[in-house]
Amino acid sequence: xxxxxxxxxxxxxxxxxxxxxxxxxxxxxxxxxxxxxxxxxxxxxxxxxxxxxxxxxxxxxxxxxxxxxxxxxxxxxxxxxxxxxxxxxxxxxxxxxxxxxxxxxxxxxxxxxxx
Amino acid sequence: xxxxxxxxxxxxxxxxxxxxxxxxxxxxxxxxxxxxxxxxxxxxxxxxxxxxxxxxxxxxxxxxxxxxxxxxxxxxxxxxxxxxxxxxxxxxxxxxxxxxxxxxxxxxxxxxx
Numbered sequence: 001x002x003x004x005x006x007x008x009x010x011x012x013x014x015x016x017x018x019x020x021x022x023x024x025x026x027x028x029x030x031x032x033x034x035x036x037x038x039x040x041x042x043x044x045x046x047x048x049x050x051x052x053x054x055x056x057x058x059x060x061x062x063x064x065x066x067x068x069x070x071x072x073x074x075x076x077x078x079x080x081x082x083x084x085x086x087x088x089x090x091x092x093x094x095x096x097x098x099x100x101x102x103x104x105x106x107x108x109x110x111x112x113x114x115x
Numbered sequence: 116x117x118x119x120x121x122x123x124x125x126x127x128x129x130x131x132x133x134x135x136x137x138x139x140x141x142x143x144x145x146x147x148x149x150x151x152x153x154x155x156x157x158x159x160x161x162x163x164x165x166x167x168x169x170x171x172x173x174x175x176x177x178x179x180x181x182x183x184x185x186x187x188x189x190x191x192x193x194x195x196x197x198x199x200x201x202x203x204x205x206x207x208x209x210x211x212x213x214x215x216x217x218x219x220x221x222x223x224x225x226x227x228x
Contacts, residue, residue, distance in 0.1 A: 004157070033214040043203060045219035091158070095214045100170045101146055103217060105158040 002027045004094050006106035013082045014114050020067075021077045021109045023092030031097035034068065034075045039108075040088040048090070051075065079111075087113045117141055119220035121206050127226045128196065136191040136223045138206030144218075146211055147189040149181060152203040152222070164189060165211070196227045 004025045013019035025034070036048040051059045051068050058066050063080045079086055092106040119140045128134050140147065149161040163171035164183040178200075180192040189206055203222045209215040 035216070037219075042221065043224075044221045045205060045207075047216055047218070050216055097214055099213075100165070101148065101163055101209060101211070101213055101215065101217070102160060102171065103148075103158075104160075107155075107157050 002029075002094060002096060002104050004092055004104050004106035006090075006092055006109050008109045009107070010110045010112070012112045012114060013079070013086075015082055015084060017082055018078060018080045019082055019111065021079075021090050021092075021111065023075045023077070023106055025073050025075065025092075025094045025104075025106075027073070027094065027096065029096045033095045033097070034066075035093040035095065035103070036064070036066070036075075036077045037091045037093060037105075038086075038088045039091065040085075045091075049077065082113050084113050084115060087111055119206060119208055119218055121204075121220035121223050123223060124221065125224045125226075127228065128193070129228050130196060130198070132196075133192070133194045135193065136204055136206075136225075138189040138191075138220055140187055140189075140206075140208035140218070140220075142208055142210075142218060144208040144210050145186050146209045146215070147183060147186070148207040148209075148217060149189065149191055150205040150207065152205055154202075158205065162191075193225075196225075198227050201225055201227045 032053045034051045049061045067076045089108045146165045151159045162181045182190040205222045206220040207217040209217045
């Protein structure tokens, strides 16, 4: 079965500091995509970053970067220079290639940012 | 309007009511999705439509009935729901249906009394 696990239900970071959110997944597929989505209190799910499994280079989007370890099936999100607006639920998601757009989500990590 | 919109944002209904949720995307995408988000549980994919054709039904009870009249609109018709169906229902769209990035609407908070 394809599953996504986020082992940290809650995390906290000081403003301007760096925090890393963990995600592991289980799959027998070799081609797939991984995503981090952010859901603030407004509930709008927003894409943070996307990684193609065939790419060895870790994706980066401004203050957000990932550490993709394919062999370990690990996909962590690093947020640098944390801002108050980063406070939200963060969901890791997995999408197998060529399976009709199926997105499998983890349970989420609630990130709070302290001023 | 831009992105993905959903109406209504909040809905309270009785178990015998019939109601519909509406989703509209303004991104020119070809695939649309319904997800259910319950408290303390991961998002669950319910339905996938690609070019108006349903390509995925994730074992959803028949009291949920989707409709996709065109690539821009998606409905979820609700009837004889149960209290455990109370949740946030999210709509999403993507360019195609194969691992393209999905863009989400703000959701409809449904409460079934």
